[in-house]
Every structure is written in structure tokens, then in C-alpha cells.
Amino acid sequence: MDVFISLIISIFEEGFIYGIMAIGVYITYKVLDFPDLTVDGSFPLGMCFTGLLISVGVDPWISCILSFLVGAVAGGITGILHVKFKVTNLLSGILVMTALWSINLVITNGSAVLSFFNKPTIFNSGIGSLFTGVMSDYKVMIMAGVLVILVKIIIDLYLKTKSGLLLRASGSNPQFVTSLGRDSGKMKVLGLAIGNGLTALSGSILGQQSGSANINSGTGMVVMALASVIIGTTLFKKITIMKATTAVILGSILYKACLSIAMLIGLPTNYLKLLMAGIFAVVLISNNMLTGRRKKVHDNSKK
């Protein structure tokens, strides 16, 4: 029973933490229609940068904010490569992701893992230290849950502002943004900055949870985030009152649950990434089949 509860808790912990990244990828992929591969680099960037800051004694909350900012810069560079220098969207992401690999190594001073076990993190200092006794088991889950909901509310509010409307329009009809006398390229850069800022923040929080930063932690993040976004937005499309950001967080939890159950059944760790890709493939294919069928029904009803 105890094992079961701790499994559930860890699913929610990771679902919430990665959910912040999924909201970021929701902005780039769904709102801007930009398949952004920078994520594989900006996730460990946030984690390693936080590792560095915390090891030199920077406040963990300030480290979160600074990690968001470096992630935003990385995303902004991807955007500028695409918008100003006309590099394709996939290649812009690949370029920055590759460059970030070296940057992350520089940050960790060449080592693959940067540990900061006995330093203060958001989970073991300040508010985090208020969780004592039985509550300490639920600490990460509650704090990560509050954080992801906070991020969700801020993003929901932003998408309703004038700037947010412009961002949404840049994804669905850039010509319309141009007609309004605004530069749709600038909005793309802004959206990529927000998306990768959130990704880096997610990496920062995961690093603080484990007390170490791993430069390999970015591998597969694009797939994981996209899968969460697509699972969430597809499964909960019918519930129209649910905000897409909520659906994306639920998608992230479901995705984590699938992985954990597979591990529980006894899938060897080596197969983890294969499974991640497998689940993503199933989601994509069933998503296509669903929309394909709907389209057919629609076409028939037209005739």
C-alpha cells in the first residue's frame, strides 16, 4: 500500500513539474504553431544554471526566476534565427539546442552532474521547511502543484490581454497581425521566449527536487512535452469549459502515469525512451485517425 501511495505521489510530483514545461510547449506548439526543438537544451539549461546559482549561494527562488530568464534568452535566439535570418523553424531549434549542450557543460564546469545536496532549495528552505512530519511526504507534490497552477493562471490571464491576443493571432494568421500594423515576427520571438523560459523553470524545479543538475536531462524533453500537450488537448477537447492549459497539465500527469505503470510492471529502464516515443506515436496516430474520421463525417454531411 505504501509503495502504491508513494508511486501516486511521484506521478503527481513529476506531472506537475514537467507540466510547467508542457505549458511552455503549449505556447510554442499550439499557440504559435512552431515545433520548437530548443526545449531539449533549455530544460537542462534551467537545471544546470540553477545548480550553479545555488552552489554559489544564490536564493533558490531567485534562481528560479533567473533560470526562467536564461531560458527565455535561449528561446528568443531561436526566434531571431527563424524570424530575422529566415532559418527554418526546426533548424533554428536544432542550432540553439546544440549550442546549449556546450553552454550547459560550461555552466557545470565540464562535469555531467552538478550536485548541491546540502544547499538550500525551494523545497528545503523557507516555505519548503514548513512541511514537517507526515506533511513532508506531500511537500514536493503540493509545492509543485501550487507552482504549476500559478503558472497556468498567469498564462491564461496573459493570453487574454491585448498582447496575448496578438500572440495568438501570430500563430493562426500572421497576415492579420501585419494588417494591424504589428510585427508578427516579434510576437513569435516573444512566444518562444516565454515557452523556453517556462521549460527552463521546469528544469530548475526538477533539479532542486533532486538536489543535482544533470546535463543529460534534456534528452527526450521535446517528445515528453509534445506528448503531454497533445494527450491533454485531444482527450479533453470535448470539455469546452476546460482551459487548454489545464488540459495540458492533466496530459503531463497522464503521460507520467503511463511511464510509471510500465516501470512498475517491470519494463527495464533501458527501454524508457523507447516507451516514451512509443506512447507519443500512439497518441499522434490516434489523434490523426480521430480528426481524419471527423473530417470524413464532416465532408459527407456537406454533400
Next chain:
Amino acid sequence: MTTPKNSLAETYNGPMVSLQNIHKTFNPHSVNELTIFENFNLDILKDQFISVIGSNGSGKTTILNLLCGSLPVDSGKILVKGQNITKMKEFQRAKFIGRVFQDPSKGTCPELTILENMAMAEAKDKHFGLTFGVNRKRLDFYKSQLELLKLGLEDKLNIQVGSLSGGQRQALALLIATMTPIDLLVLDEHTAALDPKSADNVMRLTDQFVKEKHLTALMVTHNLKFAIEYGNRLIMMHKGGMVIDAAYEKKDALDVDDLLNQFNQISIEVGN
């Protein structure tokens, strides 16, 4: 470079828009090289509503693209209210040039509601900052604007624009393009994708807005009836040049048969 100010209009008496010595060649130095404009000139006076007709490939859309900044000119000057805008980017020119495209999906944002689209149109002259996108206090104004379209859209404020019909979207696009003050309205076959009834409605609205808001307009159309019936100047294009340019009484004297004759004559000259 500064945006031409609306206040300039009072003191400035020259043409609203002036295209001077425009040269444009597509795909230079290749087998597909096509010189579409060689020393093209056009002055558009204030309050002129020009219909542009002409065969496929005669350069009508290209003029609009050069004017709006979607394509750069090779050489020549474009002036709006006397100010040189040749180097301005498309989005900068959009502040004083409103445009409606042939494709009804281009002039509005499908993912957003009618209300959000209207709010964005109104913000065109202001800031797109972190204030709430839709100002509820402006609801009555948006409704009164939508009522002008006579399509009942004022009762569908919270519907996504993507779910509207092409005719409804085009009427909305026209409203959005003319909601804030502009110096020039550019229309590229904006009724071509609509059924005859919707096309008539959008054309009637265009005429109404041009008159009520005293707009200067340049409309490309393949509908000779519209070209004759609406506007106060008519231009027929052929191979990058103007073969007819008739304004005011001269335009009033033209009828559809004259235009068809002229069309046939061009075709005979070309040899088909």
C-alpha cells in the same frame, strides 16, 4: 521614418497616393525573368474610388503588393500624402493602408471570437500591452459597428470567427480594415470567393463605407458590372500598363460592352 499623420491631410493638397517610375522584374537573370512594370506611374487623388480590371497576369495584384509593401520595388518611389514610404515595411504601412484580400480567411483571426477580433481592430491605433484584450465598455460600440453589416453578427459576439461563412468573414474583414482611420483602402478581388448574393452584399457595404468614411480606395475586380457600377474612376490593365484610365464623367460614360470590346481588342492584338 514617421507615419503620415492624419493632420497632414488638411494642409496637403497633392495626390493621396503616388506611384512614380516604378520598375519591377520578377526572377531577374533567370529563364523565368519577367519584367512586369517598366516606368509605371499612377496618382490616386483623395476620395477617388478606383476599380481596376484586366486579364489574368496583367499586374493588378502586383501593384497592390508593391503599394502595401508585400513586395519591394526595384526602383521608383511610392508616396502617401506626399511622404516617401518606399522603404517602409509592410506592417508599418498597414497603419495607414487597410487591405482586404480575395481569401476571406486572411482578414480576420479564426481562433479568436468576433469580439476579440473587433477589440484588436480597435487597438490598431493604440497599444497592444498587458491590459485586458476586450474592454467591456466598448461592447455597445462593437455591436453598433456589426449592425452595419446587417448579418446579425452583433448577436454572435462570442463565436469563433473560424466558424463563420466566407461571406460573413469577408464583411467582418472589411469592417475591421476600415474601423480605424486609414488613408487608402486596398481591395484585391475581395468578392471573388463569395456567392453572388454575398458578393453583392459585401460590394454594397464597401461602397457604403467608402462614402461614409470618405475613403480613398483601390479595388481590383474581375466583375465588370461592379467595376462599372461602383467607384468614380476605372483603370484597365494589360501587361503592366494602363490601357484605359477613365475618371468621373468619362467613367460614367463607359458600359460593360465597351469594356468587353476593349478586352477583345487586346486579345486580337496579342494574337489569340
